[in-house]
Amino acid sequence: MTTKIAIFGVGLIGGSLALCFKGREGLSVVGHAHRPESAEKYVSRGVVDSATLSFEEAALDADFIFLCVPVGMLEDYLLRLSKLPLKKGCIITDVGSTKASIAECASSLDLQDVHFIGGHPMAGSERSGVEAASSLLFENAYYVLTPPPGVPEEAYESLKALLVHTRAQIVRLDPQRHDEIVGAISHLPHIIAVALVNQVHGYDSGDSLYSTLAAGGFRDITRIASSEPVIWRDILLNNREVMLKLLKDWNEEVSSFVQLLENADGEGIEEAFKEANGFRGKLPERRKGMITPLFDLHIDVPDHPGIIGRIATELGDQGINLSNVQIIESREDVPGIMRLSFRQECDMERAKALLQRRDYTVYV
Numbered sequence: 001m002t003t004k005i006a007i008f009g010v011g012l013i014g015g016s017l018a019l020c021f022k023g024r025e026g027l028s029v030v031g032h033a034h035r036p037e038s039a040e041k042y043v044s045r046g047v048v049d050s051a052t053l054s055f056e057e058a059a060l061d062a063d064f065i066f067l068c069v070p071v072g073m074l075e076d077y078l079l080r081l082s083k084l085p086l087k088k089g090c091i092i093t094d095v096g097s098t099k100a101s102i103a104e105c106a107s108s109l110d111l112q113d114v115h116f117i118g119g120h121p122m123a124g125s126e127r128s129g130v131e132a133a134s135s136l137l138f139e140n141a142y143y144v145l146t147p148p149p150g151v152p153e154e155a156y157e158s159l160k161a162l163l164v165h166t167r168a169q170i171v172r173l174d175p176q177r178h179d180e181i182v183g184a185i186s187h188l189p190h191i192i193a194v195a196l197v198n199q200v201h202g203y204d205s206g207d208s209l210y211s212t213l214a215a216g217g218f219r220d221i222t223r224i225a226s227s228e229p230v231i232w233r234d235i236l237l238n239n240r241e242v243m244l245k246l247l248k249d250w251n252e253e254v255s256s257f258v259q260l261l262e263n264a265d266g267e268g269i270e271e272a273f274k275e276a277n278g279f280r281g282k283l284p285e286r287r288k289g290m291i292t293p294l295f296d297l298h299i300d301v302p303d304h305p306g307i308i309g310r311i312a313t314e315l316g317d318q319g320i321n322l323s324n325v326q327i328i329e330s331r332e333d334v335p336g337i338m339r340l341s342f343r344q345e346c347d348m349e350r351a352k353a354l355l356q357r358r359d360y361t362v363y364v
């Protein structure tokens with residue numbers, strides 16, 4: 001018996017989920033597209049087994065339905081699904097970045113013999129669309145589920161069992177609490193990043209040296225300002241109440257910095273940095289895409305075209321198995337700018353010796 005998984009909205013998140021499920025024994029993945037060219041793309045990129053423009057056909061006989069469209073469309077999709085003759089026991093879930101409103105909408109609908117369980121993978125990117133999808137996106141990330149009271153435990157367990165393919169760690173949360181927490185750790189940082197970029201853009205219009213000199217610090221804190229505008233419009237409007245409260249608190253944080261500077265309070269500034277360092281230093285490191293422990297080297301590399309290829313080739317020529325390469329723009333926490341990861345300690349040791357012989361500065 002094949003388990004049919006229907007994905008509505010095969011973009012960054014929907015496409016990544018599809019890639020986690022596709023090709024697994026007993027699973028078939030159908031993607032719903034709202035444009036003919038998208039349907040063709042999903043199939044030709046190998047992200048889904050089949051794609052359809054028909055809402056009904058995608059939902060027909062599905063065992064699991066994932067709603068992966070912008071938050072502002074979720075309720076409409078759920079409403080449409082509630083009017084279809086869905087398979088008995090079908091589990092509908094979503095991946096929206098807010099959870100309270102969709103949970104409320106689900107509880108107001110008369111869902112016959114099907115169950116809605118809200119979901120939100122805490123992994124993503126500033127990129128969007130199926131082109132950015134990756135089967136590794138959720139590895140080691142947290143994946144929040146918000147089962148409503150009364151949903152059968154077997155339904156929750158069966159969704160959890162399916163999500164094993166994402167290699168994410170499931171966390172069960174109340175939807176409102178989810179929105180408060182995620183508002184602070186995800187939505188607020190997006191607002192701050194956008195406001196900061198726009199502030200500097202204003203200065204840069206008069207003097208382009210601002211963008212010329214923008215280096216690690218600016219880039220680190222503003223990567224997420226490049227996120228998809230429609231996705232974020234919907235998230236912020238949907239979590240408006242929470243965001244307004246958080247922005248009030250943010251204004252207070254900013255005001256306290258204004259005061260520190262007005263008073264030339266060096267000690268206070270140091271304290272603020274110490275407090276932030278302390279809290280941030282305790283954040284658990286959750287690196288994506290690596291489920292087993294890796295052995296890392298960091299190396300300082302000059303900014304030359306082709307440098308990554310050269311290093312990878314040198315290691316490959318010596319039969320050294322490289323598992324992952326990451327360019328770290330910021331130099332905080334680690335002294336180098338390229339991280340090379342190896343599954344075997346002996347590979348890491350051989351790479352270290354080789355790169356040192358080639359005069360690279362290597363840090364373990």
Ligand SMILES: NC(=O)c1ccc[n+]([C@@H]2O[C@H](COP(=O)([O-])OP(=O)(O)OC[C@H]3O[C@@H](n4cnc5c(N)ncnc54)[C@H](O)[C@@H]3O)[C@@H](O)[C@H]2O)c1
Nearest residue numbers: 009010011012013034068069070071096097124125128129
């Ligand atoms: N981007 C992230 O980092 C992230 C992380 C976790 C959850 N989410 C949530 O996942 C959902 C999808 O976000 P994404 O980042 O994959 O976005 P995306 O833009 O990559 O994908 C959105 C999908 O929705 C479809 N879509 C867009 N407008 C549509 C319309 N008018 N009619 C029908 N379909 C439409 C697109 O074709 C695409 O398949 C959102 O609800 C978002 O809040 C995003």
Ligand SMILES: O=C(O)C(=O)C[C@]1(C(=O)O)C=C[C@@H](O)C=C1
Nearest residue numbers: 097121122123124125126186224
């Ligand atoms: O890494 C990023 O680019 C993200 O923005 C991912 C991120 C986040 O803020 O952490 C963004 C939105 C989500 O709903 C979940 C995760």
